[in-house]
Amino acid sequence: MKRIAIPAAIAALLCLALTPATLHAKAKAQPSAAPSAAPSASASVAKESTYPFHGKVSAVDVKASTFTLEGKTPRVFNVTATTKIMKNGAVATLKDAVVGDDCGGKVTKDATGKLTALSVRFGPKPVKGGASPAPSPSPKK
Numbered sequence: 001m002k003r004i005a006i007p008a009a010i011a012a013l014l015c016l017a018l019t020p021a022t023l024h025a026k027a028k029a030q031p032s033a034a035p036s037a038a039p040s041a042s043a044s045v046a047k048e049s050t051y052p053f054h055g056k057v058s059a060v061d062v063k064a065s066t067f068t069l070e071g072k073t074p075r076v077f078n079v080t081a082t083t084k085i086m087k088n089g090a091v092a093t094l095k096d097a098v099v100g101d102d103c104g105g106k107v108t109k110d111a112t113g114k115l116t117a118l119s120v121r122f123g124p125k126p127v128k129g130g131a132s133p134a135p136s137p138s139p140k141k
Helices: 002-044
Strands: 049-061 065-071 075-087 102-109 113-122
Touching: 049 075
Parallel strands: 075 113
Antiparallel strands: 049 065, 049 102, 065 075, 102 113
């Protein structure tokens, strides 16, 4: 019994002795993590968000390089030289957009609220894999 009790007591004392040191090391490590959080907070101020959009075109202004989607609050999207524009599965330009077209794509919103289209699709969404019907199963013999 003494053979087990003495090592168990020593192990328990070691655990108690090392616990405050471990807590102290964790507390010391936390302040070094705080400065790294500060740059991410300032980075979020200048951060741009990217998300998908869809709707119907209500206006196109080729001179201003913008198009507007209808809704409760119309959204105006800016088009740049790097915006990828497609219509009916083919490469297109902003001139090809027609009021009433279905529209979808990806947009980025900067800190000022300006919407810049990264990619735009005018016209109906293309069907994946073509419009061929699924083959019917062959009859068993």
